[in-house]
Amino acid sequence: MTRADLDKRAELTVWPGQGPAHVAQGHEFPTLRQALAAAAEAIDAGDAQPWIITEDGDILSPRWIRANTGSSRLQ
Template structure:
């Protein structure tokens, strides 16, 4: 992933970890940077598993999002 990728479109889907029926909420974002910020908030605020699909087709897992949420390269 390059810094330029942060300014491209992305879609965030937030799956609840323990909700019955496990319904997901998907939402498009103008930039990957915005999607990452909301994904980190979902992890911190609720029992959630966010997944991001980038404009290039990369799939960012909850583990990747957690591991890279403090990276200065993503801010």
């Protein structure tokens, strides 16, 4: 993933950590940077499992998101 990828579109789906899987919330974002920020907020706010699909078709797992959403990495 490059810095240019952060400015491409992305779709975030937040699955509940517990509960029925059919309760997922999906949102499109104009940039991957915004999707990552929203995913980090969902993780911090509760027991959420965010997944991101990038414009290029990459799938970012909750583990990847947790490992790569430090404040300096989103700049």
